[in-house]
Each structure stands twice: as C-alpha cells, then as structure tokens.
Amino acid sequence: MKIVIQTEKLSKCYGNIKAVDELDLKVFEGETFGMLGPNGAGKTTAIRLLNCIIKPTSGTATVKGHDILREGEGVKRITGLLAESPSMYEKLSAYEFLEFVGALYGVPGDVLRQRADDLLKLFGLHERRDYLLEGYSRGMRQKVLIAAALVHDPPILFLDEPTSNLDPSAARMVKDLIEQLTKRADKTIFICSHILPIMEEMCDRIGIINRGKLVALGTVDEIIAQTGADDLEGAYIAMTGGVEEKDLLAWREQGIVGP
C-alpha cells in the first residue's frame, strides 16, 4: 500500500514540555487512521504539525510526498482540516463561509458554488444557507466546518473530534460519510477523537499517543491483544493510565467535616 503520511522522529517542544516526542508513523492511502489519547497528549499538536500550521522542533514528515518543512503550501493544498475548536466568521452566512474557504484553496467559482450548495444540502443546512453563522447552534456550526474541510475535495482529511456537538443522526451521517469517502472516493482520513466506539467502528488502524509518545499502533484487535484487555477501553486505559476506584473519592476523606 502507498504511504501518504510518514513522520520521522517528529517532535515539538514547548519549553521543557514535549508535546510530540519523536513520533514515527505511517498512514496508508485510502486508510482511516485514528489517533487516540488523553487531553493534552499531543494529538492536536501532531495535526497542526502535519498541516504545516506550526513547525517541528526536530524531525520531519511527508504528506503525499510533500515535505512539511520545505513544501508547506503543497501540503496545505492537498489536506482538509477540521480543527479541534475552530472559531468561525460569525458575520458570514454558511454559504459565504464555504465560498471563502473554497476560494482560499483555489476552487473555481462555478464548481465552488455548486459544491457549496451540494454540501449544504447534504448536511441539511441549505434552507438556512443565507443565515449568519452567529445564529447557528453548535451542532450546525460543526456541520458547516466539516463541509468547509470537504469543500476543496482534498485527498487527505484531518478531522479533530468530527462528531462532537452533533446529534445522533448527524453523527451517524458523518460516520457514513467518512466511510464512503474512504471506500468510494479513496480519501485518506486521519481522525482524532475521545469517543472510543466511534474510533473502533470507523478506523482501520489506531495509534494511541500519551505525553507526546506513540505508545501503541495497530488495528483495534492488535492493540487489545497487546495489552491483554477485554476491549479497546481497557487497552486505552492500560496504555495511558487511569484512576483506581478506591482513589475516586479520596479527595473528600482528608478530615473535612461535612454539614
């Protein structure tokens, strides 16, 4: 299989903190790859590095043959990003926002107009296409942002928490969409999420990152087998550490007198 994302000892340090620590990773064409990890583990930093939004402290990576250090514009042209906590241009309508993002990626005007309309129909937002985004709910905004990541039809998609804020039916639609994008359109999808069932269902392979280091890599079954756990949740906790049941209420047993 053809490798589309390859990192070589990719590292990013903020002072003494190693947000990403010598990450070695290969993602194959047409694959849905999932990156799991606790809050602050380095998932978002890894995505920012691979999208050339920030520069690595050491190491490098290639995205579809483009070096992230030397060919940033080339990388950005072939990737779509749904950021973790993106802010929107609230004074634009959904249609204007998609038109803006598409134009930034150089999508020709007539194709862009049709595509923006099609995506808004797909996400059930076409009737409100001219409403300002400031009036949209969080779920509706998330749909617009996913549409914006797709509007230039990139071969590689980075989706940070794609189903957060979505209602169950919209989340189902996004999951089906991701599946169709890989199966029918041969897209490569890199997902970060905390929702284990979604990752288990959608991803061909999963990487678990903890404190910047990749601690596990493989299919769900391989990762479960590596830890001897019963399921992915057990494997995830075994890899990243959890809290013992006896410690859960320890904070209120330190001599504080109740009412």
Added chain:
Amino acid sequence: MSGHKWFVIARNEYRISTSKMRAMRPYFPYLALALLAVYVAFIAPMVVGIFMDDFLAFIISVAAIPMVQIILFMFFFFFLLTSIGDTLREVRTERLEAILAAPIRPSDMLLGEFLGKMPFYAIAITVIAGSFVALLNPLGLDMIQNAMIIVIFIITSLSAVWIGTVIASILRTRLAKAVHGRDVGRALSVVIALPGIAMIYAIISGDLQDELVDPATSGTVRAVLNLLPSSWGAEIFSAFAHNPGNIGVVGLEAMTRFGGLLAFFLAALLLGTKAVNRAYSLEPTDIWNTSWNGAHLIWRNISGKWGYIIRITCHPL
C-alpha cells in the same frame, strides 16, 4: 487563482464589515459614491462657508503650519488607532488556525486585511480631504494644488492604516496565545487611544494654540511636529494657501518633505510585508515569559487584598 488570495481575504473582510446591511451590499458602493459626491460638491462648501472668515484669518497666521501639522497628525493617529482597535477587539486564535491551514502566504493575508478595510477608510479620507479642499478652494487654488493636497491626505491616511494593520496583526497573534488575550486586546485598544484624546482636549481648551502663537514655546512644538511623517506635507498646504494658483512657490524643503512622506509610505509597505511573517503564526511566543517576568516579580510580592487582585489580574499574562 493562487495569485488572488489577497482578493479573497479582502472580499471576506468587506463581507464581514457589511454583514448588517447584506440586503443592500450590491448597491452600497454606488450609494456611498453618490453620497460622497454630494458631500464634496455641495455640503462641504456650504458647511465650511459658515466659518470661512475665521479660517482665512487663521491660515495666514504664524500658527497655521503647526496647526495643520497637528490636524494631519490627529488624522494619522485616528486612522492608526481605528485600524489597531478594530482588530484587537476580536482576538481569536482559532480563526487564525483555520486560515493558516489554507495554502495562503502571510503577505496575502496582510494585504487582504488592509484592502478589505479600505472602502470604509476611503469614505473617511474622502470626507476629510473634501472638507479641506472646500476650505482652501475660496482662496483660488488651482487643480494641481488641489490634487497635491488630496494626495498628501491619501498618503498620510494610507500610511496610518497600513502601519495600524501591521501592528494589529502582530499584536493579535501575540495576544491570542495569552489566556486573557481578548480582554487585554480590548483594554489595549482603549489605552492606546488616550494620547490622542489628551491632544484633542489640548486643542479644544486652546492650550495648544496658545503654545503655537507664543514664540518662546512654539519652536519646541514645531521641532517635535517636524519629526512626524504625518506633518511633512503641512508646509505645502500653507504655501498653497499663501500663494494660490502658483505651484512654483513650493520650496525645495517642502518638496523634500513631501518626497519623504512618499518614501515613508513605501518603506512602511516594505517593512510591513517583511514583518508579517512574525504575525499570522501559532508558534509559541516568549513575550509574556521574558519581558513580563520582571513585572511578575514585583506583583507576586504585593500582599493583602490589593496584591491578590493585582496577582490574579496580571498572572494569566
């Protein structure tokens, strides 16, 4: 298309600015042009006619040149502050992340933001320049003299808006990474306006005019004003007012300053595009960790409830 990314950004800025009047957005430029034409042709001459006698007495007085310099400085300062203030009120990293993910150069972002603001600044520039021309026209200025006055206004204002856009872009990027960056940005947009407000009070109260008329003090004020690029075109205004219809009266020194104003604008454009790579970045900055560390040593040692308030206010920086 890749050559026109600045246009995409500029169009987006324009759309954001006109979001409250989306229904009339297609007609807005024509409406604005028509209203401006009416203002310049009819309203401005009518309004300035009310105090024309006082103005004519003033323009040939000894205080005229420094006063025009001050007026130009005020416009420069106003455009600079408005440009910075507009940007600092909305400090958000997340929006920057969305743009940085797209294949667009920082210089395109800066140029786009600058041009996106320009329609509104152009209205203000036209109103101000139109008023000035209306004031000077009764003196009998010819076309070339009027054109030069307008050019001076345009260059002075464009320099201010450009410098403001560059400063705001850099500040916004730095502030966006601070925990209370948005609050600090809003506070800064107010604080940096204070010197301008102080000068307006000085003009209104008449203290500044007194200083300029007094030969003992006006020299210092003039020397300070001569250093400011905003006032380099002021002597041309005064020379034209004294010699309407005689373009040859403008001396070498005045023309040199006018050339200096042009050079200043071009240098600002060049330096702005060089500096812009420091803006539009999500890379960590040590601005809060180095230059503010000394201050932190002071406030963390302030005790009592005031010390607590100062610490919790300043610590997130």
